[in-house]
Amino acid sequence: MDELLSHPWIQHVIDWRLMAQERLQDVPWQHFDELLSRFLFYYPLLMAYVWMLGGIIYYLRWERNRGNVLSDLPVLSEYPPVSILIPCYNEGENVRETIEYLLHQQYPNYEIIAINDGSKDNTLEILHELADKHPQIRVVNLASNQGKAVGLRTAALLANSEILIGIDGDALLAPNATAWIVRHFLEDPHVGAVTGNPRIRNRSTLLGKIQVGEFSAIVGMIKRAQRSYGHIFTISGVIAGFRKTALHDVGYWSPDMVTEDIDISWKLQLAGWAIRFEPNALCWVLMPETISGLWKQRSRWAQGGVEVLLRYFKPLFRWGSRGMWPLYLECCISLCWAFLVVTLLLAAPLQWLVDEQPREALEDLSPHWTSMLLCVTCLIQFAVSLAIDSSYERQSGGSAQHYYWMIWYPIVYWLINVGTTINGCIKALRKKRGQRAVWVTLDRGLRQK
Numbered sequence: 001m002d003e004l005l006s007h008p009w010i011q012h013v014i015d016w017r018l019m020a021q022e023r024l025q026d027v028p029w030q031h032f033d034e035l036l037s038r039f040l041f042y043y044p045l046l047m048a049y050v051w052m053l054g055g056i057i058y059y060l061r062w063e064r065n066r067g068n069v070l071s072d073l074p075v076l077s078e079y080p081p082v083s084i085l086i087p088c089y090n091e092g093e094n095v096r097e098t099i100e101y102l103l104h105q106q107y108p109n110y111e112i113i114a115i116n117d118g119s120k121d122n123t124l125e126i127l128h129e130l131a132d133k134h135p136q137i138r139v140v141n142l143a144s145n146q147g148k149a150v151g152l153r154t155a156a157l158l159a160n161s162e163i164l165i166g167i168d169g170d171a172l173l174a175p176n177a178t179a180w181i182v183r184h185f186l187e188d189p190h191v192g193a194v195t196g197n198p199r200i201r202n203r204s205t206l207l208g209k210i211q212v213g214e215f216s217a218i219v220g221m222i223k224r225a226q227r228s229y230g231h232i233f234t235i236s237g238v239i240a241g242f243r244k245t246a247l248h249d250v251g252y253w254s255p256d257m258v259t260e261d262i263d264i265s266w267k268l269q270l271a272g273w274a275i276r277f278e279p280n281a282l283c284w285v286l287m288p289e290t291i292s293g294l295w296k297q298r299s300r301w302a303q304g305g306v307e308v309l310l311r312y313f314k315p316l317f318r319w320g321s322r323g324m325w326p327l328y329l330e331c332c333i334s335l336c337w338a339f340l341v342v343t344l345l346l347a348a349p350l351q352w353l354v355d356e357q358p359r360e361a362l363e364d365l366s367p368h369w370t371s372m373l374l375c376v377t378c379l380i381q382f383a384v385s386l387a388i389d390s391s392y393e394r395q396s397g398g399s400a401q402h403y404y405w406m407i408w409y410p411i412v413y414w415l416i417n418v419g420t421t422i423n424g425c426i427k428a429l430r431k432k433r434g435q436r437a438v439w440v441t442l443d444r445g446l447r448q449k
Contacts, residue, residue, distance in 0.1 A: 036340065036344070039337070039340070040337065040340060040341060040344070041374070043333065043337050044337075044374070045373070045374055045377055047330075048377050048378070048381050049377070050225065051221045051222050051225045051381070052221065052225075052380070052381055052384050053225070054221075054224060054225020054226065054227075054228040054229055055220075055221040055224040055225050055228075055384065055385065055388060056384065056388075057225075057228040058224035058225065058227055058228045058277075059224065059388050061228070062227075063224075063279060063388070066280060069279070069280045069282070069391050069392055070174065070176075070282070071176065072176070073106060073176050073179050073180075074179055074180055074183045076179065076182060076183060076186060077186055078186065079107065079108050079109055079182070080109070080161070080162060080163055080182065080185075080186075081109045081110065081111070081160060081161040081162075081163070082107065082109065082110040082111075082161050082163045082164070082165060082178055082182060083110070083111050083112075083113055083155075083156075083159035083160060083161040083163070083164050083165070084102060084105075084110060084111070084112045084113070084164075084165045084166075084167065084173075084178070085113050085115065085152055085155040085156065085159070085164055085165065085166045085167075086098065086099070086102075086112065086113070086114045086115065086166075086167055086168070086169055087115045087117055087148050087151035087152055087155070087166070087168075087169065088114060088115060088116050088117060088119060088123050088127070088151075088169035089117045089118065089119055089123075089145065089148075089169070090119045090120055090121045090123060091119065091121075091123050091169035091170060092119070092121040092122045092123045092126060094169055094170035094286070095114070095123055095126055095127065095169045095170075096126050096130065097172070098167070098168075098169055098170060098171060098172060098173075099112060099114065099127075099130050099134075099137065100130075101172045101173060102167075102173055103134060103136075104175045105173070105175055105177075105178050106175045106176050106178075106179060107178040107179050107182070110136065110161075110178060111136050111137075111138060111159075111160065111161070112134075112136055112137045112138070113137075113138045113139075113140060113155045113158065113159060114127045114130075114131075114137065114138070114139050114140070114169075115140045115141075115142065115151040115152075115154060115155050116139065116140070116141045116142065117142045117145055117146055117147070117148070117150070117151045118142055118143060118144040118145035118146065123169075124139075124141055127139045138158075140154055140155055140158060142154065145438045146255070146436075146438065147255055147260075147436055147437050147438040148237075148253075148260055148437075149252075149253035149254060149255045149257065149260040149437065150253075150255050152166055152252075152253050152260070153252040153253050153255075156242075156244060156247060156252060159244065161244070162243065162244050162245065163181075163182055163185055163241060163242070163243065163244070164241065164242045164243075164244055164247070165177075165178060165181060165239075165240070165241045165242075166237075166239075166240055166241075166242065167238060167239050167283060168237070168238045168239075168285065170285065170286045171198075171238050171239060171283050171284065171285045171286075172201070172283065172284040172285075173239065173282075173283050174281065174282035174283065174284075176280070177196060177239070177280070177281040177282060177283065178281075180278050180280040180281045181194045181196065181241035181278055181281050182241070183278075184241070184276045184278060185241070185243055188274065188276075190272075190273065190274050191243065191273070191274050191275070191276055192242065192243050192246030192247075192249075192268040192269075192271075192273025192274060192275065193235050193240055193241060193242050193243070193246065193264070193265070193268055193273070193275045193276075194235075194240065194241040194242075194275070194276045194277075194278050194281070195223065195232065195234075195235035195236045195239070195240050195275065195276070195277050195278070196236055196238075196239030196240060196241070196278055196281035196282070196283050197220065197236075197239070197277075197278065197279045197280070197281055197282050197283065197392060198215060198219075198236050198238050198239055198283050198284075198285045199212075199215065199282055199283065199284050199285070199392065199393070200212045200215055200284070200285065200287055201284040201285060201286050201287075202286050202287060202289060204289065205289040207288070207289045207290070207291070207294060208287065208289045211287050212393075213382065216385050216386070216389040216392075216393070217381060217382045217385035217386070217389075218385075220279070220385065220388075220389055221381065221384070221385045221388075223277045224277060224279075224388070226277075226327070227275075227276065227277040229326070230323050231269055231275070231323055231324055231326075231327050232265060232269075232275045232277060233262070233265065233305075233327055233331070234259070234261050234262040234265045234305075235261050235264070235265050235275060236261065236283075237259070237260065237261030238283060238285045239281060239283035239285075240261065241281075242264075243273075246268055246271075246273045247264075249271055249273070250264070250267040250268055250271050250273075251267070252264075254267070255436055255437065256433070256434050256435055256436055256437055257304060257307055257308070257311075257437055258300055258303050258304040258307060258428075258431075258437045259300065259301060259303070259304025259305070259307070259308075260437070261304075262301075262304045262305055262307075262308050263304070263307070263308055263311075266308050266312050266324070267312075269323075269324060270312060270315050270316075270321050270324060272320065279392065282392060291416075294416060295416065295419070295420060295423075296440075298416060298417060298420035298424075299420040299423045299424045299427065300424070301420075301424065302420050302421045302423065302424025302425065302428075303423075303424035303425070303427045303428045303431075304424075304428075305331065305424070306335070306424060306425045306428035306429070307428045307431070309328065309331055309332065309335075310428065310429075316328055334421070335421065335425060338417075338418045338421040338422060339422065339425075341418050342418060342419075342422055
């Protein structure tokens with residue numbers, strides 16, 4: 001044994017280990033923990049004020065004094081033809097209501113293209129029945145489940161219009177939404193897409209009520225801020241308008257991306273096309289109202305975001321893509337923040353068992369003046385978004401009634417979003433490149449007719 005230990009290579013390993021231990025002892029762990037603690041606390045606090053400032057700038061610059069958002073129409077210089085695309089997979093319970101609502105669009109020249117993407121229910125029969133009654137409806141049937149991206153691409157190639165609007169098969173598009181979306185394409189030839197303003201239809205559970213506030217206080221605020229700062233992370237897949245020339249320029253939607261809406265947003269902006277946010281283009285959608293459904297939905301969103309960050313890393317090195325650098329950096333920092341939160345939460349019990357005086361990297365999130373500051377910031381953000389967004393909830397009795405439930409948002413959604421971010425990131429890293437993204441069964445929540 002002594003001869004073995006005296007071997008030069010063994011002695012080298014032992015010396016390296018001792019040196020490493022000495023170096024680790026010299027590391028200022030307390031200072032490192034303090035930096036982690038400040039990052040975990042100040043990052044969401046900073047971003048809350050960044051979003052609020054951007055939302056206020058957007059409101060003052062583009063949104064105020066618009067009149068009645070539910071009935072007023074913009075005055076357009078012309079009314080070009082529009083094709084409304086509805087990709088459907090097992091939408092038998094919803095698509096009739098969706099299309100009948102579409103038939104009331106206050107726009108003189110539009111067609112409806114419904115795509116049945118290998119549905120296993122009676123979706124195709126309902127679409128043919130509606131097409132027989134209404135000549136502006138065209139039906140495209142795909143024999144097997146090809147995925148939303150393929151369905152949209154097929155419909156876009158068959159469309160007779162330069163301006164396309166895509167909505168989901170369970171969505172209700174406001175009658176004046178088409179005119180508000182078309183307005184952006186007429187005003188600026190560099191606009192490649194316009195994202196609308198989704199509103200929650202089903203509000204029968206706590207999760208549903210929280211999501212009403214979330215889409216106003218968080219999602220709507222972030223979209224306004226990103227538009228103010230120059231670039232939008234993603235259009236809303238449930239309601240968005242596109243310029244067909246721009247889609248053709250970037251190769252349309254990618255069939256292997258889990259979230260085709262995030263992917264097409266980055267493809268368009270990296271190619272130099274602009275994306276606009278139109279809050280008057282309202283669209284009521286169904287959302288999950290169970291923890292399981294919400295987890296699957298948010299994991300898919302997170303996976304799609306990470307897939308985009310991985311795919312477009314190299315194109316971002318171009319000088320022409322510099323406008324997307326802040327958005328990309330913010331996404332990367334958000335991922336790091338989520339991983340750090342989970343890591344420190346898992347490590348905390350071990351520290352309590354091992355250390356006599358455990359390091360408190362999460363102490364700023366515990367009951368303390370710092371956590372009180374975070375809570376006050378959340379309340380300020382909710383109040384600002386309520387003031388901006390209240391006009392879009394008049395039809396459902398106003399948004400103030402739903403902000404009572406937003407006190408649960410930090411408890412319920414922060415934990416879920418951190419978990420789904422980690423889960424989605426792992427799925428994106430493990431996914432095989434080129435694998436087709438097809439339709440999956442979705443949780444549409446509980447709703448009353």
